[in-house]
Amino acid sequence: MQSSHSASAPGGAKLAAHFASLDVQKHAARLGMWLFLATEILLFAGLFACYAAYRFLFPEAWAASSRSLDLLMGSINTIVLITSSFTAAMAVHYAKEGKNKLVGHMFFLTLLMAGAFLVIKYFEYKHKFHIGTLPGRYYFYDGIQVPGAPMFFTVYFASTALHAFHVIIGMTVLAIIMVRAYRKGDFGPNNYTAVELGSMYWHLVDLVWIFLFPMLYLV
Amino acid sequence: MTPSSSIAAPGAAPGHEAHHDEHGDHPSYLVDGTTVKSWLLTVDHKRIGIMYMFWVLLFFLVGGIFALMIRLELLTPGPTIMDAMTYNRTFTLHGVVMIFLFMIPAIPAIFGNFMLPLMLGAKDVAFPRLNLLSLYVYLAGAGFALWGMLNGGLDTGWTFYTPYSAHTTTTVAPVLFGAFIIGFSSILTGMNFIVTAHTMRAPGITWFKMPLFVWALYATSCIQVLATPVIGLLLLLVSAENLFNLGMFDVARGGDPVLFQHLFWFYSHPAVYIMVLPAFGVMSEVVSTFSRKNIFGYRAVAYSSVGIAFVGFFAWGHHMFVSGQSTFDAGIFGALSMLVGVFTAIKVFNWVGTVYKGAVEFTTPFAYFCGFLFFTVFGGMTGIAVATVSLDVAWHDTYFVVAHFHFIMVGATIMAFLAALHYWFPKMFGKTYHEGWGLVSAALIILGFNATFIPQFLLGNAGMPRRYYEYPERFQALNVASTAGASLLAFGFVIIALYLTWALIYGKRVDNPWGSKGYEWLTASPPPTHNFVGPQPTYPEEPHFYVDPKKAEVSDAV
Ligand code: HEM
Ligand SMILES: [Cu+2]
Numbered sequence: 001m002q003s004s005h006s007a008s009a010p011g012g013a014k015l016a017a018h019f020a021s022l023d024v025q026k027h028a029a030r031l032g033m034w035l036f037l038a039t040e041i042l043l044f045a046g047l048f049a050c051y052a053a054y055r056f057l058f059p060e061a062w063a064a065s066s067r068s069l070d071l072l073m074g075s076i077n078t079i080v081l082i083t084s085s086f087t088a089a090m091a092v093h094y095a096k097e098g099k100n101k102l103v104g105h106m107f108f109l110t111l112l113m114a115g116a117f118l119v120i121k122y123f124e125y126k127h128k129f130h131i132g133t134l135p136g137r138y139y140f141y142d143g144i145q146v147p148g149a150p151m152f153f154t155v156y157f158a159s160t161a162l163h164a165f166h167v168i169i170g171m172t173v174l175a176i177i178m179v180r181a182y183r184k185g186d187f188g189p190n191n192y193t194a195v196e197l198g199s200m201y202w203h204l205v206d207l208v209w210i211f212l213f214p215m216l217y218l219v
Numbered sequence: 220m221t222p223s224s225s226i227a228a229p230g231a232a233p234g235h236e237a238h239h240d241e242h243g244d245h246p247s248y249l250v251d252g253t254t255v256k257s258w259l260l261t262v263d264h265k266r267i268g269i270m271y272m273f274w275v276l277l278f279f280l281v282g283g284i285f286a287l288m289i290r291l292e293l294l295t296p297g298p299t300i301m302d303a304m305t306y307n308r309t310f311t312l313h314g315v316v317m318i319f320l321f322m323i324p325a326i327p328a329i330f331g332n333f334m335l336p337l338m339l340g341a342k343d344v345a346f347p348r349l350n351l352l353s354l355y356v357y358l359a360g361a362g363f364a365l366w367g368m369l370n371g372g373l374d375t376g377w378t379f380y381t382p383y384s385a386h387t388t389t390t391v392a393p394v395l396f397g398a399f400i401i402g403f404s405s406i407l408t409g410m411n412f413i414v415t416a417h418t419m420r421a422p423g424i425t426w427f428k429m430p431l432f433v434w435a436l437y438a439t440s441c442i443q444v445l446a447t448p449v450i451g452l453l454l455l456l457v458s459a460e461n462l463f464n465l466g467m468f469d470v471a472r473g474g475d476p477v478l479f480q481h482l483f484w485f486y487s488h489p490a491v492y493i494m495v496l497p498a499f500g501v502m503s504e505v506v507s508t509f510s511r512k513n514i515f516g517y518r519a520v521a522y523s524s525v526g527i528a529f530v531g532f533f534a535w536g537h538h539m540f541v542s543g544q545s546t547f548d549a550g551i552f553g554a555l556s557m558l559v560g561v562f563t564a565i566k567v568f569n570w571v572g573t574v575y576k577g578a579v580e581f582t583t584p585f586a587y588f589c590g591f592l593f594f595t596v597f598g599g600m601t602g603i604a605v606a607t608v609s610l611d612v613a614w615h616d617t618y619f620v621v622a623h624f625h626f627i628m629v630g631a632t633i634m635a636f637l638a639a640l641h642y643w644f645p646k647m648f649g650k651t652y653h654e655g656w657g658l659v660s661a662a663l664i665i666l667g668f669n670a671t672f673i674p675q676f677l678l679g680n681a682g683m684p685r686r687y688y689e690y691p692e693r694f695q696a697l698n699v700a701s702t703a704g705a706s707l708l709a710f711g712f713v714i715i716a717l718y719l720t721w722a723l724i725y726g727k728r729v730d731n732p733w734g735s736k737g738y739e740w741l742t743a744s745p746p747p748t749h750n751f752v753g754p755q756p757t758y759p760e761e762p763h764f765y766v767d768p769k770k771a772e773v774s775d776a777v
Contacts, residue, residue: 018342018419020755028345028418035410039448046452046482050467053478136466151473154465158456
């Protein structure tokens with residue numbers, strides 16, 4: 001009695017007993033996801049506020065430190081991430097058509113690119129640890145000695161690390177959906193909410209990077 | 220599925236008839252599954268509400284014990300029962316426990332969880348499993364915070380101001396991390412409620428037929444969803460600052476502590492409305508029920524909840540009048556803060572308008588309503604006073620501010636919490652308590668409360684700063700009065716705990732003792748597991764649609 005009963009509807013989607021209809025249930029899931037994305041945006045908004053305040057206080061440090069970042073790696077990462085968003089969107093498209101194998105493939109490609117993003121990010125971080133463009137008191141880079149430069153890297157590491165954490169969460173979610181598409185293959189015209197929500201989350205991860213990239217690399 | 224269910228029939232009278240015999244196979248949620256597992260893994264919003272109640276009340280007790288320790292310490296001008304460091308920890312833990320573990324989840328997570336689906340004619344909230352998850356996330360966060368408290372505690376005050384919080388040797392990080400986790404629980408609950416209000420309304424319940432408690436929860440949830448992430452981020456940054464010295468808010472490294480204050484109050488000012496809006500919602504229900512009248516100015520009350528939620532996002536600067544804000548900003552923030560008072564006043568006038576020419580039944584919840592009205596008006600007026608920049612320069616960080624926010628938070632929110640507890644006690648447990656004891660303890664609490672905090676206004680006005688464990692001789696008389704009041708208050712709570720526990724076991728079996736026509740009363744008390752038997756009911760009329768023959772001549776009685 002305690003667990004909610006479920007009934008199977010055509011197309012494999014489960015209707016939980018407390019919803020009036022499958023449409024309502026889908027609407028609810030989507031609305032919930034949008035709200036969640038709103039909280040994510042506000043989470044980063046706090047960091048953006050820090051960024052704005054300190055950029056206003058230390059314009060020279062911001063310009064100099066930004067130039068010390070590896071623009072090539074940053075650009076490659078941006079392209080990689082945007083492409084991965086495209087494959088995630090394609091997965092939704094195929095899920096609607098019930099082409100489960102393609103859904104799996106698309107998410108596999110997305111995951112591959114996400115992994116590439118993290119690897120590139122790792123090399124960027126490694127370089128920074130090497131030359132000493134590090135946050136706060138760990139800063140030891142001789143190349144830029146303007147007040148505020150360590151602060152730039154505090155903001156840099158805080159925001160990129162938080163973003164990378166989101167990439168990892170997103171990868172986990174997409175991996176789960178991918179396995180489901182390959183193993184169960186039950187996505188179809190009436191049952192693609194999971195794919196849709198997963199890819200919405202991935203778009204958010206992408207979107208945040210699209211803000212971070214110009215803010216950090218193109219000052 | 221029995222379509223003939225009397226509860227589900229449109230416009231049916233509250234189902235207090237013997238439907239238990241009729242639907243013998245639909246036991247109440249309390250007895251449907253009696254194993255420990257059936258409680259711990261339940262997805263029933265009612266059981267989750269009850270479990271929240273257990274924990275939230277426990278933390279209320281913890282916070283209350285800290286409060287009494289503070290008052291005991293302040294009984295004499297010198298050290299009384301503790302040293303300065305212990306005192307700093309005590310008031311910090313009092314604030315953290317009361318705000319993050321008690322006040323924010325109190326009304327939404329207990330009564331919101333329990334009542335929201337009932338009020339919308341839904342079988343559950345939109346995401347039942349997420350709802351259970353929010354409880355465990357809350358407990359995980361509480362666990363972290365408690366662990367930090369037991370292993371050193373922290374002495375920064377509940378506001379965690381940098382740079383001090385980045386440098387103090389007390390255990391800041393676990394408590395902050397705990398608060399961060401609790402934030403997630405709050406976000407989950409908020410999301411769930413918003414989606415529930417959008418998608419789970421029964422046929423016939425349009426937006427403007429939703430009970431006002433639902434409107435209040437909706438506005439609260441919007442704040443929870445939009446403001447909590449910002450403090451979540453901030454708490455992470457300060458923890459990192461404390462552990463690794465990244466320099467984000469460290470002046471020595473070009474950091475700006477005032478930026479911390481901006482981000483902190485961007486959440487924490489709206490958070491005060493997370494605490495008070497549900498209280499307003501409870502009172503809109505209580506005043507209708509016990510005046511036997513639909514609320515006066517329904518739309519005004521509903522919109523003003525949303526208005527408060529909105530304006531509340533643009534008032535945070537009033538906490539920083541003396542933090543180096545420009546005079547211009549201070550003026551703007553002051554004026555915007557006062558707007559909140561306007562919306563609150565709209566509500567107050569409508570509540571009073573509801574009582575006017577109503578058939579008042581002076582029960583315990585109504586007694587709390589009276590206390591609530593007084594404290595909201597008084598506390599709100601002092602809010603306007605402290606939002607006046609020229610005055611607040613003197614009052615800031617004195618006991619005047621402490622009294623202001625306790626009037627609103629304890630005065631308004633605790634009154635509403637107790638009113639809700641008494642009003643919905645029969646709904647939740649199907650039993651009733653002793654009315655006489657209810658009124659006695661309400662009187663004790665309202666009196667004790669005034670005795671505690673009115674002296675604090677005077678102390679603050681005379682210049683006693685907050686957060687010190689010693690004070691000059693001349694402040695002693697008022698401090699003694701305040702401590703005496705706090706004891707009275709505590710005594711009132713003990714009485715409540717006793718008679719409610721007694722009622723839980725031996726209380727008289729009732730269904731709808733108030734004859735309330737709130738939507739949540741249309742089902743049995745306590746409700747069956749899926750809230751009602753049969754298909755989704757339709758609700759053609761408004762909640763609290765009283766057609767009282769005696770009052771038929773009153774034109775606005777309906
Ligand atoms: C009419 C509406 C209100 C106005 C205009 C108002 C204004 C203010 C102002 C200006 C302060 C800062 C005083 C200072 O630190 O110098 C303040 C502090 C505070 N208010 Fe209000 N307030 C209002 C309602 C509320 C409500 C409804 C609550 C809570 C339920 C609340 C809770 C607090 C708290 C907790 C503080 C102190 C925070 C701290 O420093 O620890 N206020 N209020
Ligand atoms: Cu405020």
